[in-house]
Amino acid sequence: MPPGAVPILSGRNLGRTYTLGATQVRALAGVDIEIGAGDFLALQGPSGSGKTTLINLLGLLDVPDEGEVVLDGRPVAALDEESLADMRRDRLGFVFQTFSLVPVLTAAENVAWPMSLRGLRESEARTRARALLERVGLGARADARPDRLSGGERQRVAIARALANEPRVVLADEPTANLDSVTASEILDLMRALNEERGVAFVVATHDPRVVAGARRSATLRDGRLVPAA
Amino acid sequence: MSPWSIALRNVTRNPRRSVLTGCVVTFGFCAFALAGGFMSQSLEGLRDGTIRGGIGHLQFADPAAFAEGAATTAGGGLTDAPGIAAILAADPAVAEVLPRLEFTGLVAAGDRSVPFLGTGLDPAAEARVMDAPRLVVEGAWLGARSDRALVLGTGLAAALSVRVGDTVTLMTTTRDGTLNAVDAPVAGLARVPFRELNDRYLATTLDLAADLLANRDGASKIVVVLKDGRGAPAALPRLLGSLAAGGHAIAGWTWIDLAPFYRQVRTLYLGIFGFMGALLVVMVLLASANTMMMAVGERVREIGTLRALGTRARFIRRLFLAEGLVLGIGGCLAGALLSLVVRFALNHSGIVLPPPPGGVEGSVLHVRIYAAAYGAGALAMILTLAAASWLPARRATRLRIVEALAHV
Numbered sequence: 001m002p003p004g005a006v007p008i009l010s011g012r013n014l015g016r017t018y019t020l021g022a023t024q025v026r027a028l029a030g031v032d033i034e035i036g037a038g039d040f041l042a043l044q045g046p047s048g049s050g051k052t053t054l055i056n057l058l059g060l061l062d063v064p065d066e067g068e069v070v071l072d073g074r075p076v077a078a079l080d081e082e083s084l085a086d087m088r089r090d091r092l093g094f095v096f097q098t099f100s101l102v103p104v105l106t107a108a109e110n111v112a113w114p115m116s117l118r119g120l121r122e123s124e125a126r127t128r129a130r131a132l133l134e135r136v137g138l139g140a141r142a143d144a145r146p147d148r149l150s151g152g153e154r155q156r157v158a159i160a161r162a163l164a165n166e167p168r169v170v171l172a173d174e175p176t177a178n179l180d181s182v183t184a185s186e187i188l189d190l191m192r193a194l195n196e197e198r199g200v201a202f203v204v205a206t207h208d209p210r211v212v213a214g215a216r217r218s219a220t221l222r223d224g225r226l227v228p229a230a
Numbered sequence: 231m232s233p234w235s236i237a238l239r240n241v242t243r244n245p246r247r248s249v250l251t252g253c254v255v256t257f258g259f260c261a262f263a264l265a266g267g268f269m270s271q272s273l274e275g276l277r278d279g280t281i282r283g284g285i286g287h288l289q290f291a292d293p294a295a296f297a298e299g300a301a302t303t304a305g306g307g308l309t310d311a312p313g314i315a316a317i318l319a320a321d322p323a324v325a326e327v328l329p330r331l332e333f334t335g336l337v338a339a340g341d342r343s344v345p346f347l348g349t350g351l352d353p354a355a356e357a358r359v360m361d362a363p364r365l366v367v368e369g370a371w372l373g374a375r376s377d378r379a380l381v382l383g384t385g386l387a388a389a390l391s392v393r394v395g396d397t398v399t400l401m402t403t404t405r406d407g408t409l410n411a412v413d414a415p416v417a418g419l420a421r422v423p424f425r426e427l428n429d430r431y432l433a434t435t436l437d438l439a440a441d442l443l444a445n446r447d448g449a450s451k452i453v454v455v456l457k458d459g460r461g462a463p464a465a466l467p468r469l470l471g472s473l474a475a476g477g478h479a480i481a482g483w484t485w486i487d488l489a490p491f492y493r494q495v496r497t498l499y500l501g502i503f504g505f506m507g508a509l510l511v512v513m514v515l516l517a518s519a520n521t522m523m524m525a526v527g528e529r530v531r532e533i534g535t536l537r538a539l540g541t542r543a544r545f546i547r548r549l550f551l552a553e554g555l556v557l558g559i560g561g562c563l564a565g566a567l568l569s570l571v572v573r574f575a576l577n578h579s580g581i582v583l584p585p586p587p588g589g590v591e592g593s594v595l596h597v598r599i600y601a602a603a604y605g606a607g608a609l610a611m612i613l614t615l616a617a618a619s620w621l622p623a624r625r626a627t628r629l630r631i632v633e634a635l636a637h638v
Contacts, residue, residue: 061635062630085540085542088539089539094539100532116231117540
């Protein structure tokens, strides 16, 4: 993030320990991170380095044992479950490795879902969902259910869904891991284009060097800690 | 999108499982509706049999007649039966007024004499509303009120070795204690459903009984049959008020007060069918809970995704609840159809049920449509499915989101 810019999402001294049976696994320790408006940050690191844990904490999907997450200048630690749900709905977007679309909903309905949660009228939500699908190149497949879509198409629907409520930040956990290289490149290009044209920040946890190469900046995690840039 | 629309889609998502759960509900509902209909038919039959068997809807007698410890209503406790009957008959709810003069004594034929329980009655009025005339298996029921003839129970006739057309002698004491006797021909033989009563049953006309007892305007009790039996509890105080206004200080009872056997059978039936209903609910709950738990278990990850997107946990629970209700309502509709088909088959099967305790004749199986059983069945099944879907969904939505997302 450029010096002096105000972060929209930040983690301060984040730590998270999981209990697996009798073992305590320290997944994240002392992580400080800031995401600015329009940022495109690639989080890289080997498996088990804490990338997904950090994405979960920044996405308000999990609660840190240590430190705090601040979204739009507001610490979220004191918020209850419902307020956290509202913040995720209104200010964050998510793209998962396995696409995670609702199988009984069409592509347009999947994209419209977060808008409906926000109280948008169904007709308006559908119109906007179709426009988003057009933008990600899936206008013609708006009425298809996920099982009729290819992996790349599903991930495009997931990206459109992540943008449904015009979030400040989209958190993507290994979005290209289940895709072939051509499709992965297309998805990366799409995220970059959306980042540039809409100013929405992307935080992408990835193993894919092409994603790292295409990001504005990157951070490396190892053993739950951020590795200082060389 | 409405939870109902999503629920419908989810129900069709795994058709085999949904059909299985629907079948459990269908058969559960069907069993509920048919058992309820059968119970209702049995109780209604017993109630009608009790009322038409002689008790009527209301009875009026001397207050001492039915007092605790009173052995019988025999005798002529009411002294102005025609006056009382006229007041009762004037009420618009009353269909028939049946004065009865009950008495006991000995009936003799040849060198045999046997104790009897006799009733003097109005034969034509009794034939209109009571079953007694239909119990006659040989000969005929009594004719006019002035006829001097008898109907005997087949058991009593056998004890006396008499047949239709034979003459017997009735002996009893009059109101003032004098021994009196009359001769009368046997007009018919009746098979009374209770053996002990069949061995003592004697019916005759009011006029003959009045002559025998030397009690012209008396009656042991007056039985009232109403146009609508459901109005009995309301009619009793009204009729008692009319009688009191006419100067008759007598007591009255509804049929249910006078039918302890009916009350006992009803309690027994409610106990048996209540227990069966509870078992049915538990079985449906276990079967449907199993499939609903599988449905929820398979969608834990989806639940995690929905929550990550900002869906409230209670909305997700509502989705699963709607799914359970769709299955419950669908199963009940199918169950209602199935129960109608089974009912049709049973009612045309000609199956004859064994007679009730003390009875001599069975009845043809007839399962009626009992709206309350259908309502209770639907309520039980729908609530059961609601619980079976809501409880696992509640557990799933209590998982941490990251756990749900990582669920395999």
